[in-house]
Amino acid sequence: MEDMKQDLIGIVGADNVLDDPVITEAYAKDESFVLSIKPKMVVRPGGEAEVQALVAWANKTATPLVPVSSGVPHFYGDTVPSVPGAVIVDLSRMTRILRVDRRNRMVVVEPGVTYAQLQPELAKEGMRITPPLYPRANKSVVGSLLERQPTLITRYNYSLPEPLRNCGVIWGSGQRFFTGDAGWGPADLEAQWASGGRQVDPKGPAQTDFYRLLTGAEGSYGIVTWASVKCELLAEPRKLLFVTAPKLDDLVDLTYRVVRIRVADEIFVVNGAYLAALVGKDAADVAALSLSLPAWTLVMGVGGRALFPEDRMAVAEKDIADAVAASGKQLLQAIPGLATSRVEAAVFGEYDGAATADGAAHWKLRAKGGVADILFHTPLDKAAGYLATMQDAAVAHKYPVGDIGVYLQPQHQGVAYHMEFSLPYAKDDKAEAAKARALYSAASKKLIDDGAYFSRPYGEWADPVYNRDAAGRDALRTVKKIVDPNNVLNPSKLCF
Template sequence: MRLQLPPGVTASQFDAGLNAFRGVVGDDWTLATDLDRDTYADYYAPGDLDEHAPGAAVAPASVEETQAIVRLANEHRIPLWPISRGKNLGYGAAAPRVPGTVVLDMGRMRRILEVNDDLAYCVVEPGVSFFDLYEYLRANNHPLWMSVPGNAWGSVMGNALDHGFGYTPYGFHARNICGMEVVMPTGDVMRTNMGGMEGNHSWHVYPLSFGPSFDQMFTQSNMGIVTKMGYWLQPEPEHSISLSMEAPNEEDIGWIVDTISPMRRNGLIDQNQFVSSSLGRLVLMGQRSDFYDGPGAMPDEVADQIRADHNLGFWAVNIRVYGEEAVNRAKADVIRRAFAEHTDTEFVETAWSRGEEVNTMDPGFGVPTAVPLQMANWTGGRGAHLGFSPIVPATSEHILRQLERSRAVIAAHDVDFYASFTLGERYATNINMLMYDRDDEEQVANIRRLFNALIADARESGYGEYRTHLSWMDPVSDTYDFNDHAQRRMAEAIKDALDPNGIIAPGKQGIWPERYRAQREGS
C-alpha cells in the first residue's frame, strides 16, 4: 500500500517523527514498509483501501514507551490511532479514520496483571485476547468465567472499550470495566475513579469515585489511551440449564421479546438473550451457493423451504439460567409456563453441573471461539461483512417496527436478510449483518448505498446505531442531532482541551479536534 501523509504533515516532518519513534521502540517495532501498511489496513474494506490507509505503525511494549511516543507525536504533529489487537472486523479492523495516521499498536502489552478469585475481577493490558485470558484462567484453576462476544479473537479491553457484548450475566462488557490507567494526549498518565488515590485497594471493585468518574469517557472515544483496565468476571456457577426452541414465524419475535424482557428486568433471566434469524445459522453451515445460487436476495419461498429442510424456525431462542440447581429448576419452570402462553413448541432442555465439560459452541459458557467468522464466506470470493445495529427499546412495538422497516430497506437493495436481536434489561440491539464479496465492485457499491439508507431510515424512526464502521462514523454522529449536535459539541470541546494538537485518533466516533475539523464528512 502506497504511503499517504496525514493532512497538514510534510514528508520530512513524517520521516522525522518515525525516526523519533525508532529511538523509543527500535527499528523492529516501527513498521513503515508497504507490507506493513497492508497489514494494518481494513481487511473487510467496503471500497477503496486508501480511504483509511495507515501511514505506518509503531508498537510500544510498556506504559513508558507509550508516553514517549505520544509526546513525540505532539512534537512532530503526527496523529496516532491506538488499537488493542486490530481485530475489529466489520468496523475497520486496525485501520485509522484519517489516511496517513500512524497506528499505535498496543498488542505487545499483553500481561494479565491480576486475577482476584474472591472478588471476581482481573486486570489486563490492551493486548490480552479472549483466548489469552480464557487459557490463563483455566491453567491456573481460577473459578471464574468470562463473557465473550460472538467472534472472540480480539482484545478483552478493546471489545469492552468499543461497547461489545456477550451472552452471559456479564454480557454488557462496558459495564464490567472498573478502574483504568490512561496515557493522556499530552503523554501524562492518570488513573480513573478510586485509582486516583495512590495505593487504593478498591480501584477495581468500586466503579465510581470521589467527584466525577471517568471510565466511560474513555470508551468509544479519542480522549486517551487505556494501558490497564480492571474488568469484572463471573464466578463459576454450580449449575446451569439451557432452554432452546425454534420459533417458526417472523412475527413471533414480538411475543418473544415481550415474554423475555420483563424476566430480564426482574432478574429471573440474567443472561443477555441472543435471538437469531435462520440465516444466522445457515452462514455457519455453508456458503450461499450451497443453499441457493440465484441472483439477488434469497426469495422468501426459498428461505421457507430451507428452514423446513433443516428443521429451523425463523428465530432461535436459547435461554440459559445460572446458579444453584434447585433455583435453576424453579426458574426454568417459570420460563416454560410463560412461553406456553404463546406457543405449543416445547423447549429442549440441557443441564450442566460444575465439573462437567462445557459446550464450547455455546457462548453462554463464556468460551471464546472464532467460528462465527465463517459468515464472511457466505457470498463466496473474498467475503466480508458490515453490521448495522441500532438500539431499540425492548418491547414488541419497537422491535416489530424496526424489523419491518429495516427488512423493507434491505429487500429494496436486493440483499439477503440476516437479523438478530440481543436483549438487555430494557433495550435490544438489532444486528443486521450485511455480507458481500469485497472484490465485486457492484456488490460493494450496493452495500454502501444500503448502509446509508439504513442509517437514514433508523434516524427517521428515532433509533440510533451504537457502533459503526470507520466510513460511517460521521454520518452516524450526524444523526445524534439534538440542539445542533450539543453532545458532539461538548465532546469536541473536551477533546480540544485535553488534546490541543489533535494527536489521538482524530475523527473517531465523529469527534474531530479543531486541527482536523475540516475533515468532517459533509463539512
Template sequence: MKVTEAVALPELIHDAAERGAGITVRSSTGPGREGRSEPAENCTQIDLSGIDRIININRDERVAIVEPGVTYQMLADAIEPHGLRVCHPLLPPAGKSVLASLIDREPQTIPKYHWDFTDPLLCAEVYFGTGERFRTGGAAGPGKTLEEQWSGGMFQKNPLGPAQTDLIKLVQASQGTMGIATWASVRLECKPEIRRGFVTAGSFARLAEFVSAITRRRLGDEIMLLDAAQAECLSSALNITAPALSGGEWLLAIVIGSLPFHPEESIAFQVTEATELAAAVGVELNGDETGFVRAITAAATAAGDWKRASLGEDFSQIYFLSTLNRAEQLVDVARKAWGASEPDSDICVASYVQPLNQGRTCHVEVTIQGRVSLDDGARKLAEAGAFFSRPSAATTPVAYERCPDTVRALRKVKDVLDPPHVLNPGRLFDDPRVEV
C-alpha cells in the same frame, strides 16, 4: 508501529504533536470488521497487542486487570482455575482484545449481569493527548501504585471517580479520540456448576414478551434472538445444525445456569419457572438437541471470525440500540432499505437482537451480504427511532447531526483532553461530514 511498553506512549504522542500528525491505536490481531483503527492520512498506527499481561486476578473480588493485548481466550483460560468467567460478545474473533471490546462497548450476551452500559468495564489507565497518564474510578487512589492499593484493600472495582467524576464514560466508545487505555479492570462472574441450553421459535413479538418476562426475574444467562438468516450464518461458520425455523419465525437461544450452591435444586426451579413463563405467552421451551446453543455460547472465542467464515470478505453491517418492542419494526426498515423484503430477492440480510441492561434495552445488528452503501438506510433507521450509540463511518453523520449541542460539548472536551488533536483525528464528532 508495535509498542511493547505503555511508558513509550507519552514520547510518541509528543512527537506526533510536534509533527502535526495523528495517532491511531490497535489492540486486536487479525482483520477488523469496520476499519475503525485504520489510520487516516498523516496518522501513525500504534499496535498495542504486544502489551498482553494479565496483571491481576482476584477470585474473592471477582475482578481481573488486563492489558490491551489480552484476548478473550487468554483471559478465559487464566480465570478457569479460579472458577470464574468473563462476559463476552457473541463469538468474538480469536484475536479480539478484551480491552478493545470493552472500550468499544460491544454488547455482552448475559443481560442479567449488565447493569450499566460500561459493564463489565470498571477502571482504566488512560493516556490523554497531552501525554499525561490518568487512572479512572477507584484506581485513581489513594495509593500511587496498584500494589499499594491492593495492600489497602482496594481492588479497582468502583468505576466512579475520582470524586464524583465518571471519566471512563468519556473514553469508552470514543474510538480512541479521547484517550489511549493501557489497562483496565474487568468484573468477572462465578462460573456455573450446571449449564443447560434451550431454544424456542416463534414470532418476534411473542419471543420478546417471553424475554421481558424472564429478564425481569433475572432468569437465564446468555439470551439472544436470531432470525433464520443469522442462525444459518452461525451454523455454517461453526459447522453445526441450527434448529429448523418456519417462514418469518425467529429463534431464541437461552442458557440457564446454576452456581455451585445447591446446583440441582437451582437449575430445576429456574427451568420450571422459565417453562411456565414460555407457556403463558404461547411458546414452547425446547432442549438444545442439536448443540446449537452450546456451540455459540460455551467458548469465549471462535476460531477466526464467524462472519467472514459464513459470508466471506464482502459483507456490511449496521447496528444500533432500541427496545424489544420496537426492534422488529426497525429490522423490517433495514430489510426494506437494502431490498431484502422483495419476494424474489436473493439478498441475504441477517439480524441479531441482543437484550441488554437486564432487558431494558437491546442491541440490534443487521448484516448484509456484499458491500453496500449504508448511508440511506442509516437515515431511514434513525427516522424510525434507531439510536446509534456506537457510530460507524456510515452512521457518524446521522448520529451527530441531530445533536449539535452534544457535538459542541464533545469538541470542547476534546480540546481539554487532547489539545493538539493527535488522537484518532477526524473521527466521530470531529468528522468533517458532521456540520453543526
C-alpha cells in the same frame, strides 16, 4: 520519514517499528466500507511508558496516532486512519494479566489481552468474564469493553459499559491518569493493591465518570494501558433452552418477561440467517442452515454456580418453562434440525477458536466473504418496526431479504436492546458489494431518521448521528480539547 522511524525506534525498539508496505497496507483497510488510508508506520509498544512516550512524540511532531488492540478482522473502520500520515499504535504486545482476584472477582489486564488468553486463566479460578457473542480469539478484552460491545448476560449488565470498571489511560495530551476509584489513590497499581485497593468502582473520581468518556471513543481521547474488569463465576452445569417462532413479534412478550425476572444467564434473539452464520461451518453449511432453521429463535442459557448449582439450574429451568407455558409457546431443549452442541460452541465457547489470523474463517465472513453490519439500540417494542424498515430497504435495493441476519441482545437489564442487521455479501463481486454498500447506506439513513439510536456511530454514521444532538456534540468536542488539545489521537473519526 527516516527521522520519524528513528524517533519511534528510540521509543519502542527497532523490532517494533514496522514500515513494510505489506504491513502498513493491512492496517489501511478493514471489512467495513470506510475509505482506505494507509498509515505511515506501525509501532508496537510494550508497556505504558512506551505509550506515554509515543503520545508525547506525537504531540511534538503533530503526528496522528491510531490505537489498535485486537487482531484482524476489524469490522467498523475504527482502526483505519481517517487522515494521512498516521502511525498505528498496535497494543497487541501488551498482554500481561496483571492481577486475578478470585475473592473480589476482579481481573486487571493490559489492552493486548485477548479472550482466548484470558478466559482459560480465569477458568482456573472458577471465573470468566461475560463475553460478547462469539468473539474472535484475538479480540482484545479491553477493546471490546471500550467499544461497548453487547455482552450476553443482561442481568449482569448493570450499565452499558459493565463489566468494565477502572482504566489506566494516557490522554492525548500525554497526561497519565487512573479512572474510577483508582483515581482517588496514587497512580501506582502496586501501591494501591498493597493498601487494599482493588479498582472495583468505576465511578469518578469526583464529579466525572472518566471511564464513560473512554467508551465509544474509538481511541480518540486516550490510550488505555490497563483496565480492571468484573468477573462472574463459571456456570457448571449449564445448558441452553430455546423457543422458536415464525415472527419476531411472537417472541417479544416472552422475552420481556424472561429478561424482567432475571432468570436466564445468556439470553438473545436471532433469526435463522444470523443463527446459520453463527454456527455454520462454511458457506454451503450456512446457506443450507438458513433455509432449514426456524425463522426466529429465543436462546436462553441457564446454569448453576456457587452453592447447590444443580438445584439452581433446575429452578431456573422450571421458572423459564412456566414463563414459556404462560405465553402459549413451547420450550425446546434443541432447535429443530440443529445439534445443540453447535449452538453451545458459539454461546458457551467464549471465543471463536476456529478463526484464523487472516480473518478468513471469522464466523461472520463464512457465508459470503464480506459482511456489513448495521447496529443500534432500541427498546424491544420498537424492534419489529425497525426490522420492517430494514426489509423494505432490502427489497428496494433488490437484496435478498432472507440473507439479512438479525440479532437482538438485551442490555442494561433489558431497557435497551442492541439490534444488529448483518448483511453478508460476496466481497469479491464488485456489483454485489456495491449493492450491499448502497443498501447499508440507505437503510442506515432511514433507520437513523426513524429513531433507531446509533450509540456507536462508526464510519459514515458519525455525521448524521452526532448532528442530531448539537449540544452533545459540543460537549464531546469540549472534552476533546481538554484531553487531546493537539488532536493527535485518531483524528476525524468522530465529531472532531
